[in-house]
Amino acid sequence: MKPRFSIDFYPSLFSTLRNYDRAKFVKDIMAGIIVGIVAIPLAIAFGIASGVGPTEGLVTAIIAGFLISALGGSRVQIGGPTGAFIVIIYGIIQQFGVGGLAIATIMAGIMLVLMGVFKLGTIIKFMPYPIIVGFTAGIAVTIFSTQINDLFGLGISDVPANFVEKWKCYFANMGNINWWAFDIGLGSIAIIVGTPYISKKMPGSLLAIIVMTALCWALEKFAGIHPVATIGDLYDLPSGLPSFKMPSLGDQSLWSTIQALLPTAFTIAMLGAIESLLSAMVADGVISSRHNSNTELIAQGAANIVVPFFGGIPATGAIARTMANINNGGRTPVAGIVHTVVLLLVLLFLGGLVGAIPMPCLAGVLVMVSYNMSGWRTIRSMCSQSRSDIAILFTTMLLTIIFDLTIAIEVGLVLAVVLFVRRIMETSKISVLRKEMGLHHDGEEGKVQLSIPEGVEVFEIDGPFFFGVATKFEELTSMRDAMPIRIVRMRRVSFIDSTGLHNLEIFIEAAMKAGQKVILSGVNEKVYHAIERAGIVNVLGKENVLDNINKALERAAELAKEN
Numbered sequence: 001m002k003p004r005f006s007i008d009f010y011p012s013l014f015s016t017l018r019n020y021d022r023a024k025f026v027k028d029i030m031a032g033i034i035v036g037i038v039a040i041p042l043a044i045a046f047g048i049a050s051g052v053g054p055t056e057g058l059v060t061a062i063i064a065g066f067l068i069s070a071l072g073g074s075r076v077q078i079g080g081p082t083g084a085f086i087v088i089i090y091g092i093i094q095q096f097g098v099g100g101l102a103i104a105t106i107m108a109g110i111m112l113v114l115m116g117v118f119k120l121g122t123i124i125k126f127m128p129y130p131i132i133v134g135f136t137a138g139i140a141v142t143i144f145s146t147q148i149n150d151l152f153g154l155g156i157s158d159v160p161a162n163f164v165e166k167w168k169c170y171f172a173n174m175g176n177i178n179w180w181a182f183d184i185g186l187g188s189i190a191i192i193v194g195t196p197y198i199s200k201k202m203p204g205s206l207l208a209i210i211v212m213t214a215l216c217w218a219l220e221k222f223a224g225i226h227p228v229a230t231i232g233d234l235y236d237l238p239s240g241l242p243s244f245k246m247p248s249l250g251d252q253s254l255w256s257t258i259q260a261l262l263p264t265a266f267t268i269a270m271l272g273a274i275e276s277l278l279s280a281m282v283a284d285g286v287i288s289s290r291h292n293s294n295t296e297l298i299a300q301g302a303a304n305i306v307v308p309f310f311g312g313i314p315a316t317g318a319i320a321r322t323m324a325n326i327n328n329g330g331r332t333p334v335a336g337i338v339h340t341v342v343l344l345l346v347l348l349f350l351g352g353l354v355g356a357i358p359m360p361c362l363a364g365v366l367v368m369v370s371y372n373m374s375g376w377r378t379i380r381s382m383c384s385q386s387r388s389d390i391a392i393l394f395t396t397m398l399l400t401i402i403f404d405l406t407i408a409i410e411v412g413l414v415l416a417v418v419l420f421v422r423r424i425m426e427t428s429k430i431s432v433l434r435k436e437m438g439l440h441h442d443g444e445e446g447k448v449q450l451s452i453p454e455g456v457e458v459f460e461i462d463g464p465f466f467f468g469v470a471t472k473f474e475e476l477t478s479m480r481d482a483m484p485i486r487i488v489r490m491r492r493v494s495f496i497d498s499t500g501l502h503n504l505e506i507f508i509e510a511a512m513k514a515g516q517k518v519i520l521s522g523v524n525e526k527v528y529h530a531i532e533r534a535g536i537v538n539v540l541g542k543e544n545v546l547d548n549i550n551k552a553l554e555r556a557a558e559l560a561k562e563n
Contacts (some may be wrong), residue, residue, distance in 0.1 A: 007117055008294035011077045014229065016332040024332060031330030032338025035078055038203040038324050039065075039339060042369070044231070044354060045362045046081040049146055050089035051233060052098065053235040054354055055347070056311050059242045062343045064303035064315030069303055071312055073295030074280040076287060077508025078321040078336050079303060081368050084271055085314045087142045087400075092264060094161055097259060102247035102308035103257055107265035112273060112301030121277065121293025129411040130392040132274060133378055135394075138400025138408060140373035143366055150363035153181025153228060163401055180227035181360040184212050188364030203324070205365045212361040213353075231362070232355025240348065242310040267406040268304075268314050276300050276317030286326050320372070361470050388419040428463025430473050434483070437549075450549065456556045457483040458521075458549075462492045465527075467499035473507070484516055485556045489549055492524025500532045517559045520545045521552035 047057020061080035068079030092101045115121065145166055149156050154173045160166045181253050188208040195204030231237070249257055280291040296317070303315055325335050346354070382393060396412035434457050438448050452458060463469065488504070496504070511518050523531070523545055529536055535563040537545055546552045 007298075008119055008121075008292065009116070009298050010073070010292055010295055011071045011299070011333075012073055012292070012295075013070055013333040016075055016334075020332065020334075025334065027329035028332055028335040029338055031325050031328040031335040033342055034201070034203075034328045035321055035325045035330065036342025036346075037206055038340040038490050039078070039080060039321055039343060041203075041205040041209050041357075041362070041365055042318075042321070043081055043343065044357070045365050045369070046083060046086060048231070048359075048362060049083075049086045049236065049366055049479035050081070050313055050314055051093040052101075052311075053091070054231055055236065055242075056313055058343055058347045059310050060307055060312035062340045062347065063242075063310055063312055064307050065343070066337060066340040067303040067306060067339070068276075068299050068315070068317065069333040071295070071299035072317075072333065073292030073299065074283060074317070074322075075289055075291070076322055076325050076333055076335070077276065077280055077291070077296065077317045077333075078339060079276070079300070079317050080321065082275060082316055082318050083143050083366070083373055084136070084139050084275055084316070085268065086146070087139055088268060088271070088406075089313055090146070091161060092261070096252070096261065097249075098311075098523075099247045099249040100257055100261060101313065103249070103254070104261040104265045105266060105308045105312075105314045106247075106303050107258065107261065108268035108272065108314060109271035109301045109304030109306075111266060112297050114301075114303060115269070115273060116294045116297030116299075116301060119294050121273075121297050128392065128412075130382065130389045131396050131409070131416060132278070133375055133382065133391040134396030134412060135271075135408050135539050137374050137376075137379060137401045138397040140370040140375075141397075141401050143373070144370040144400040147363040147366045147370075150229075150359045151182065151185040151367065153178025153360060164364060169199055178228065180225075180436050181358075184216070184228060184358055184363040185360035185367070188212055188361045189367055192365065192368045201328075202422050205318065205368070208226055208364060209361055210359055211357050212358055216358045217356060228358045228360050230355060230359065231357045232352075234359065235355075237351040237355045242312075242347075242515055244309055245311065245406070247308060263406050268407055269301075270409060272300055272304065272314060273297055273315035275319070279317035279319040279322050282319060283322050283326060286323070287331065380447070383471050388423070392416050392419065424464060424466070425469055428461070428465075428469045430462070430469065431460045433460060435460040450553065453485075453553065453560055454559050455483050455560055456485045456487065456553070458487045458489050460489040464495050464497075465490070465493045465504075466497040469500075473500075482511075482514070482516060485519070485559055486511055487519045487549075487552050487556060489521045489552070490524075490527060491549070493522075493524070493527055496527050496530050501530065501536070504531070505534065505536060505539075508536065517556075518544065519552050519555055519559075520555065521547075521549050523547065537555055 043057040043061035044054040047054050047060070065078065065080045068077060089101060092104055140462060142163065145163060148170050149159050154170065154176050155178070156169060156173055160169055191208040191211060192204035195202055195207050216227060216230065263291055276296055277293055280293070280296055284290055300316060307315060379393065383390060392412055392415050395415055396408050399408035400413055433452060435452055437452055437458055463472065508518050518538065528545065544555065546555060
């Protein structure tokens with residue numbers, strides 16, 4: 001007997017190791033080392049921009065990256081901290097502290113595991129594209145706005161969290177620009193932009209950090225100039241393996257914190273699910289493979305449950321690092337595991353070098369991250385599409401920038417649903433036919449034109465019968481000059497919801513009270529089961545629920561003779 005419920009959890013690591021050989025191992029080692037090098041500046045930058053520190057960014061990339069590669073449903077997915085979470089993390093820390101961030105991340109991890117267990121992976125991939133583009137662009141603008149202080153060296157100790165207030169503060173302090181900082185930041189951007197023209201293999205962000213760190217060291221060593229603040233000036237440097245620690249909430253109660261963080265945790269879970277599955281889908285297209293979305297969600301959830309106990313932040317699949325893995329020959333999760341080993345070695349042995357990285361250089365790295373995230377070309381092309389898509393895109397983007405991502409996703413989804421319902425309503429039609437009707441070539445037998453017997457009228461529903469069109473049906477069927485026999489033709493009704501069933505029941509009851517007969521025609525199997533469960537078949541009688549219009553008209557003629 002087949003079990004009713006099973007968990008769709010089959011890590012790609014196990015299946016890829018079955019036919020593993022030395023050649024694949026060498027390619028995975030090389031790809032893992034290169035991706036690990038690429039991930040170093042990003043992990044550090046995302047950790048600092050999120051309001052935690054470089055250690056937390058590296059720890060997240062190591063632990064979450066390992067779990068996502070070892071347990072995930074994609075062969076080449078690389079996991080870790082990403083720019084999409086910066087805005088959310090920063091807001092949580094300001095309101096609830098690091099302990100609140102840990103609770104929100106664990107809650108999001110549990111949600112992700114449940115999404116995978118209940119096989120929602122395929123559904124999440126159908127998130128409306130304008131919403132994805134809108135909040136990604138909004139996040140890009142927000143990340144850019146958080147880097148102005150370090151990029152220009154303004155020296156503001158307490159930058160406001162609100163977008164508008166933040167920019168007011170920046171403009172008020174523009175007289176305090178540190179030109180060393182600005183030149184280093186601008187130089188970092190120039191190196192990142194120019195590196196691909198010299199070498200496709202060398203990560204521009206890493207080269208920028210090496211060059212600018214060496215420059216700042218030389219200025220201090222030989223000219224006695226300490227031009228800008230470095231990571232070591234502002235943060236505790238990584239030292240040793242991360243230790244296990246329980247999240248601390250201080251004076252706040254756990255239950256009240258959970259209640260307050262529930263919407264934010266849901267946003268983290270949804271954002272993580274969307275970003276990781278989109279990354280896996282893009283990777284599938286490049287390597288001609290197919291990932292298991294439910295396994296991927298379970299792995300993402302496990303990573304986000306474990307990471308907070310070691311001081312880490314939310315993590316997900318990273319498109320840029322995943323593509324770097326593919327482009328350098330990585331084809332199995334072993335490459336992702338190797339990349340975490342590289343990061344672990346950096347955490348253990350290169351803490352001093354990490355501390356020498358100048359803050360404006362990291363700001364330049366994140367400015368380029370925000371530019372690449374912005375998707376301005378996609379936005380430009382979408383502006384020529386439907387007005388509803390444009391409205392969803394810019395509403396989501398503006399809400400992300402001005403308020404926060406939680407509100408943006410909620411409002412964006414509601415707006416998308418409303419506009420979707422409107423589109424369905426526009427395509428769904430209900431017409432009243434008397435005397436004569438045409439047959440459309442959809443498999444029904446009969447002549448092109450059919451005569452409708454005297455005293456019979458046909459209500460043809462063309463499209464889904466749901467709450468959006470139920471009112472229209474009610475208005476049409478409540479006409480005063482109703483015929484004694486009324487046929488409801490449902491050949492193009494793909495589904496019927498509870499509102500449609502309710503309106504159909506009211507229509508039948510009113511018709512029966514008025515002494516009229518009702519026949520249902522062209523009812524497909526799915527709709528038949530729905531009206532049968534609602535008791536409508538019993539009320540009408542099976543002889544009055546027919547599968548095509550010819551039979552329905554014959555039945556109507558019989559009822560007309562009886563009258």
